[in-house]
Amino acid sequence: MNNVTLVGRLTQDPEIKELNDGTFRTIINVAVSRDYRNSEGVYDADFIKCVLWNGIASATKDYCRKGDVVGIKGKLQSRNYETDNKEKKYVLEVIAEKVTFLSSKKADE
Numbered sequence: 001m002n003n004v005t006l007v008g009r010l011t012q013d014p015e016i017k018e019l020n021d022g023t024f025r026t027i028i029n030v031a032v033s034r035d036y037r038n039s040e041g042v043y044d045a046d047f048i049k050c051v052l053w054n055g056i057a058s059a060t061k062d063y064c065r066k067g068d069v070v071g072i073k074g075k076l077q078s079r080n081y082e083t084d085n086k087e088k089k090y091v092l093e094v095i096a097e098k099v100t101f102l103s104s105k106k107a108d109e
Contacts, residue, residue: 002075004094006048007102008032010068014052014061026057030072050074050094060099071100 008030016026031045038044050072052060064070074096082088 004072004074004076006030006032006050006072006094007069008045008048008072010064010066010070011047013066014057014064016057016061024054024057026052026061028052028060030070048094049091050096051077052096052099056096056099060101063101065104068104069102071102072096073098073100 011029011031014026014028016024018024028050030048030050032048034044034046036043060070072094074094076092077095078090078092080088080090
């Protein structure tokens with residue numbers, strides 16, 4: 001079973017891109033706090049790349065901004081590609097199936 005559930009803050013404003021086949025894609029990074037403090041007494045965070053498609057991508061771009069808290073339900077996907085200089089890169093990302101807008105940074109202030 002491949003299920004991922006995240007709650008975190010957007011690290012930047014979502015930007016949507018239309019691909020050659022007419023589909024829309026947004027790639028966001030979500031800062032998810034760990035549930036324990038490090039040796040300095042500070043909560044660390046993981047920065048997780050999430051890919052959103054079509055309607056989910058459009059809604060997230062329209063309603064979310066940097067700093068907003070979102071919930072993401074999706075699946076983990078790994079892929080690899082080769083750079084121009086023949087170096088192989090590996091990517092692990094979350095493919096979002098549902099995004100829930102939990103709170104806006106503006107509303108918190």
